[in-house]
Amino acid sequence: MKSFEYNVYTHMYVGSDFYDQIPVELAKYGKNVLFIYGGGSIKRNGLYDKVISELGGFNVIELSGIEPNPRIEKVREGVEICKTHNIDVLLPVGGGSTVDTAKAIAAGAKYDGDAWDFFSRGPEHKAVGDSLPIVDVLTLAATGTEMNRNAVVSNLGTQEKYGLGGETLLPKASFLDPVNTFTVSKYQTAAGSADILSHLMENFFKRTTGADVQDFVNIALQKAVIKNAYIALVTPEDYDARANLLWASSLALGGIPAGGKPGAWTCHAIEHELSAFYDITHGVGLAIITPRFLNHIIKKDKTATAKIAEYARGVFDINEADDTLAALKGIQLQYETFKKWGIPMTLQEVGIDGKKLREMSEHAVKHGNLEHGDSFVSLTADDVEAILVDSLTESEFH
Ligand code: NZQ
Ligand code: ZN
Numbered sequence: 001m002k003s004f005e006y007n008v009y010t011h012m013y014v015g016s017d018f019y020d021q022i023p024v025e026l027a028k029y030g031k032n033v034l035f036i037y038g039g040g041s042i043k044r045n046g047l048y049d050k051v052i053s054e055l056g057g058f059n060v061i062e063l064s065g066i067e068p069n070p071r072i073e074k075v076r077e078g079v080e081i082c083k084t085h086n087i088d089v090l091l092p093v094g095g096g097s098t099v100d101t102a103k104a105i106a107a108g109a110k111y112d113g114d115a116w117d118f119f120s121r122g123p124e125h126k127a128v129g130d131s132l133p134i135v136d137v138l139t140l141a142a143t144g145t146e147m148n149r150n151a152v153v154s155n156l157g158t159q160e161k162y163g164l165g166g167e168t169l170l171p172k173a174s175f176l177d178p179v180n181t182f183t184v185s186k187y188q189t190a191a192g193s194a195d196i197l198s199h200l201m202e203n204f205f206k207r208t209t210g211a212d213v214q215d216f217v218n219i220a221l222q223k224a225v226i227k228n229a230y231i232a233l234v235t236p237e238d239y240d241a242r243a244n245l246l247w248a249s250s251l252a253l254g255g256i257p258a259g260g261k262p263g264a265w266t267c268h269a270i271e272h273e274l275s276a277f278y279d280i281t282h283g284v285g286l287a288i289i290t291p292r293f294l295n296h297i298i299k300k301d302k303t304a305t306a307k308i309a310e311y312a313r314g315v316f317d318i319n320e321a322d323d324t325l326a327a328l329k330g331i332q333l334q335y336e337t338f339k340k341w342g343i344p345m346t347l348q349e350v351g352i353d354g355k356k357l358r359e360m361s362e363h364a365v366k367h368g369n370l371e372h373g374d375s376f377v378s379l380t381a382d383d384v385e386a387i388l389v390d391s392l393t394e395s396e397f398h
Helices: 021-027 047-052 072-085 096-108 186-204 212-234 239-252 266-278 282-300 302-316 323-340 357-367 381-392
Strands: 011-014 032-037 059-063 089-094 135-138 150-155 160-165 173-176
Touching: 011 239, 021 089, 021 135, 021 173, 032 047, 032 072, 032 096, 047 089, 059 072, 072 096, 072 150, 089 096, 096 135, 096 150, 096 160, 150 266, 160 266, 173 239, 186 212, 186 239, 186 266, 186 282, 186 302, 212 239, 212 302, 266 282, 266 357, 266 381, 282 302, 282 323, 282 381, 302 323, 357 381
Parallel strands: 011 173, 032 059, 032 089, 089 135, 135 173
Antiparallel strands: 150 160
């Protein structure tokens, strides 16, 4: 295990009993609140009214219409509002896209240049400095943004989708009411659950050895996600299933599985290219890529095979002594799990053909530092292209 720091100070409110704490948390930072939300799901399920009824003593300005794979244009709009109206605190109410938009606005509001500078990989790139505080109400179990320092924003004009990390961007408080996630569609429930699993797998598949605490917690979280995602898909209003998914979302990216295990995230680097070029749902892209990625690296690296076998035995209770066979059985079960959840498991089904695979592969290797960085198995553009070609059509792993 490598050296690491762990300081996750977000006040997490998990349950249905805490709405009266929203004004208490906001009041710590001031009276001027920017209330940010997406395309209207919070109006349809009544959450908007519930939150507004708690904001009596505040000056509230709204910014709505945040789209999935959130856009830099909305960030710029939000930064302008913050500067004009002296906003003290941001209140995103929604999924990861809404919270990530708030994070980018929070950083941009304290910066003189364009907020895209934080995301850009060019010479204009800037590190996040000071930012406005964030108190969020999360409505979708997926990204872990509610308890981490990251945000991901797209610039569809330049076909770029990048993440940033900033010390000051960890939300001050996050409200996770499982009831708010009853209305998440089957498609988004499956995609969000796949995203949580992917965060766990990205943390699990690292070169660092000897991090048993992280890896044992990781396996337990993956088992909990697989069990509860299925329950939530069949019974969307199962409180405990939704609560388990939300809490797993926070813990998967909240520092415990990642601590002491540095290294690049391969499947996310590849998926962000798919989203940037084709605007697909993040968790669906990850579900499609991950089994093909694992299958590909088995052929490249024996160490990888042993770790995938450990994953297969831990998550799917596979009783198989041979590492390669255990690993392949695990990959097949992972693929079947995503299929059972109703995720379209080929690129073709989500509207991606072979035309831009090379371009996306080169971007992923360059921007994700997959060839010369510290990723689990080093990948060239040819490797990534082979993974994407495998992802075009149905697969079987044995
Ligand atoms: O916009 P509304 O109307 O709210 O509808 C949303 C949206 O259409 C809907 N939804 C959310 N909560 C709902 C609901 N519908 C009914 N009931 C509810 N309670 O779901 C759709 C998707 O929402 P979105 O916020 O885009 O989903 P998600 O939370 O999966 O966020 C995805 C974004 O986060 C980024 C992804 O790349 C993607 O851009 N990520 C952020 C990370 C981070 N900050 O740490 C890490 C992740 O790896 C990821 O990259
Ligand atoms: Zn993700």
